[in-house]
Amino acid sequence: MSAALDGKKIAILATDGFEESELKLPHAELVRQGAVVEVIAPARGGRKGGEIQGWKHHEKSGTMKVDRALEEARPEDYQALVLPGGVMNPDALRLEPKAIAFVRKFVKSGKPIAAICHGPWTLINAEGVRGRTMTSWPSLQKDLENAGAKWVDQEVVVDHGLVTSRKPEDLPMFCRKMVEEFAEGRHPAAAK
Numbered sequence: 594m595s596a597a598l599d600g601k602k603i604a605i606l607a608t609d610g611f612e613e614s615e616l617k618l619p620h621a622e623l624v625r626q627g628a629v630v631e632v633i634a635p636a637r638g639g640r641k642g643g644e645i646q647g648w649k650h651h652e653k654s655g656t657m658k659v660d661r662a663l664e665e666a667r668p669e670d671y672q673a674l675v676l677p678g679g680v681m682n683p684d685a686l687r688l689e690p691k692a693i694a695f696v697r698k699f700v701k702s703g704k705p706i707a708a709i710c711h712g713p714w715t716l717i718n719a720e721g722v723r724g725r726t727m728t729s730w731p732s733l734q735k736d737l738e739n740a741g742a743k744w745v746d747q748e749v750v751v752d753h754g755l756v757t758s759r760k761p762e763d764l765p766m767f768c769r770k771m772v773e774e775f776a777e778g779r780h781p782a783a784a785k
Contacts, residue, residue, distance in 0.1 A: 596627030597776040603628045604671040606663070606692060606715070608635055610681025613647035613654045614761045615709050619675050620657075622768040628775070631660040631671075635689050648679050663691050668698035673775040678710025678730065687718040696721065703780045705754035707771040709764070713737060713757060726750055727757045754780030 603623050607616055616632070623630045634645050644656040668674075674696065676683065686692040692715065699706050700721035708716055710730045716722050723741030727750055734744045749758045749766040754774050758767035774780075 596625070597772050598623060599627035601628045601672045601775060602670060603630045603673050603675065603775065604666065604668075604695075605630060605632045605675040605677065606634075606686065606695060607632060607645060607657070607677050607682050608685050608689075608692075609646040610679050610685060611645060611647050611657070611677045612679035612682070612710060612761065613649050613657075614764060615677035615679065615712070616647065616657055616675075617655075618764050619677065619707065619709075619768055619771060622772065623675075623775075626772050626776075631666070632657055633661050633663050633666045633695075634659045635686075635692060636662040636664055648681070663689070663695060666695065668695055668702070668704075671699075671704070672778060673705045673707070674699045675771070676706065676708035676712035676715055678708075678712045680711050683711045683714040686715045693718045703754065705756070705771075705774040705778070705780065707756040707767065707774070709758045709767055710760055713742075721755075725755055726752045727755065728759050729757060730759055 643659045647654045696719035713729045717740045726743045728747050737744045748763045749770050751770050756770045756774050
């Protein structure tokens with residue numbers, strides 16, 4: 594029996610400060626569904642062993658191995674993108690020009706993207722939210738609305754290949770919809 598994502602190559606873009614469950618649970622589900630998953634992070638001096646530091650709410654938790662430096666990653670090599678939350682992670686990524694360019698290429702191509710919690714912050718800077726219906730951690734509501742999105746308070750929202758959720762408790766439905774959208778593939782109507 595084949596899995597829904599057999600052979601699809603998926604990128605997870607993150608850096609230090611990611612919410613541990615919001616990276617590790619989607620990663621595990623994607624692998625379980627047959628995807629080839631790469632964790633991509635900006636290269637920085639001082640990173641020990643190619644890992645990024647996770648958090649569980651307000652406390653440091655485990656780390657995650659980085660498979661490829663952002664500077665070496667090419668969006669055209671991946672069929673979909675995951676943007677985990679945590680406050681520090683997307684806040685740092687949205688200040689990283691290479692991260693914004695990486696995400697923008699997914700937006701422009703119509704490839705599916707799944708973003709949870711604070712993950713949509715990076716999408717704002719990549720100009721990927723205007724005209725989209727989305728959810729997020731509640732503190733991002735005004736940021737998303739000011740960038741042209743329609744914000745709703747729901748467990749998961751799907752809008753032409755863009756999957757968004759609010760928090761770790763939403764992960765079961767987030768992962769289910771992420772797999773569905775990633776299996777469908779590119780959504781040309783969503784391309785900007």
